[in-house]
Amino acid sequence: MPDNAEQRGFEIPARPTMKDVAAAAGVGLKTVSRVVNGESGVSEATAARVRGAIEELGFRRNDGARLLRQGSRTSSVGLILEDLADPFYSQLSRAVEDVARSHGSLLLTGSSAEDPARERELALDFCARRVDGLIVVPTAADHGFLAPELAAGTAVVSVDRPVTGLTVDTVLTANRRGVAEGVGHLIRQGHRRIGYLGDNPAIFTAAERLAGYRQAMAHEGYEIAVSWVAMGKPEPVGIHLALDRMLSGPDPVTALMCGNNRTTVAVLRNLASRPERPALVGFDDFELADMLPVPVTVVAQDPALMGRMAAELLFRRLRGERAQVQRLEIPTRLVPRGSGELPL
Amino acid sequence: MPDNAEQRGFEIPARPTMKDVAAAAGVGLKTVSRVVNGESGVSEATAARVRGAIEELGFRRNDGARLLRQGSRTSSVGLILEDLADPFYSQLSRAVEDVARSHGSLLLTGSSAEDPARERELALDFCARRVDGLIVVPTAADHGFLAPELAAGTAVVSVDRPVTGLTVDTVLTANRRGVAEGVGHLIRQGHRRIGYLGDNPAIFTAAERLAGYRQAMAHEGYEIAVSWVAMGKPEPVGIHLALDRMLSGPDPVTALMCGNNRTTVAVLRNLASRPERPALVGFDDFELADMLPVPVTVVAQDPALMGRMAAELLFRRLRGERAQVQRLEIPTRLVPRGSGELPL
DNA sequence: GACCGTTTTGACAACGTTATCTACACGTCG
């Protein structure tokens, strides 16, 4: 004779409610509420009895009901980014979490995996849970669907990339300036045939950084051969072919600028199996860059700062600040370590 | 004349409710509910009118109210770990998130920073939000306070460390076996004076790994000099002093086993400024370990697998599975890369 | 013992949703 509840696979034990506590303590519902919320106007004797009942039943207030009744904020914010496992984003997340905590808010996280549909689903789920605000690393798709949420008082901040179809506070890295600085550094070492490897240019940061490279080269009046630019996912095969093109042929490059972290690492791995030793500057710092056989010169971003700024903008809006929409550019920092200082 | 609302710093625009939609569409409340939930029994004409009103008002169902009414699960799980920015935990988080998503659940994340009070606060906050389950990397403190939650149907799984004061499913790394394997590897290279650097032994994993080292040494009948063991936070000063002790004196070590990631890196940095080149095996893999001047041999853990297993155990419980409490040990994998194969 | 002010207490409505139940308008069948 099978247990029916078990057969169905779910039977959620009923949680004690304030009503249960009230009954157990022999008091009214509102008295329990008062004790739970530390309101005044309850005699110590009654309060003790109520606390006893709470302890005994293992009562825990249902914040959902509380929030519903109060109609106030939920003290929670949502964070949507590309991939929580990426060090850049995990540092950013941690910073957001810290700020959220200091404001008494919980954090909901979701990875979009660069998929607009997934991002949208996450954002709307978060809104259905009535998060107070949303911090988003937006995909390239239109975000007009968030307009009603914005109108309804949900604060939105975009970080790392601007959001299309919505005007909200935005925190970006100084992508162009940063890459230009990196390329400029190589130029000052005497290089003029400099290759650029970046991510899929549909991604805002990738396009911006490429533009920074072009700007820096143009500024010196240097031409850019077609074979010197390679954009795409940082996968071994693509990187290998790109380096084949760049390092051989009539106009081989003498230096490389890498548009992001993962590309830099992929390039380093590939270079390990080649004789050439081009100078190299990477965009975005990474752990142990200074410990490699040739320490890697980078243009460092500050993901934690970006996360903190984004979160602080968000909470400033939630506090009711009416300031004009802001667009912050966090400056980068050139960290010379050796690979960018290699001779021609 | 200041705007009063702005002065107060908050004025939350009212969100449209089903009642508003019903009024706008000239239908009853329940009809809107039916349309929103795709229930049958609404004529296409009415449904279209309702959808129009929803669109126009920018209505979005309040899941809090829905959940309250249904009394069902909230489709959300909480994850509490030490530090979201640590690569080990961020990989684990991502895996948990993926499993949660595949079960239609959202993820709440919080970093305890190894502080029991903070951890407790997070856990109880999550429970007050009525998460369906909790995945915890527990601090050493007692977790009896979670017993009522467990009784109330909140599933709990601990990961990376066992939880004290509560019997729940647990996913661990094979810490002792892993370290023993690493030490055994060094022993097979001929080393017998092997030092061990680990984290604060109050942390479960640190204590276990130390035990693994002692076991492996004892197994060969090797004595361990006092100066060979150093436990504590992986900070430069401590590491420096520890290595001073280990590498000089009457019984200098010829090899080192490092108890975790951050210790390994700190040791590598410190060794860079010393003449000695002891063999070295690290516990826990890290990016670019293979690209360092002497590629680092490690005992690799699988944080993603641990996260996935933990999450799957959790959802199995939520599905109502009644199996006995499980304790899984994820095996480690020795990855020889060079540093562990250095001669005496 | 009637009156007052103060403190403590509880009944009741409301938050936004869903479940139950009933009401209405059809058309169909005997």
Add this chain to the structure above:
DNA sequence: CGACGTGTAGATAACGTTGTCAAAACGGTC
């Protein structure tokens, strides 16, 4: 023509909490 199903629609009560308000209990005063 009345009875009956069937498809649509809405009124109403809950879910667990908090805000409002009024009632009780108490202590003191005359």
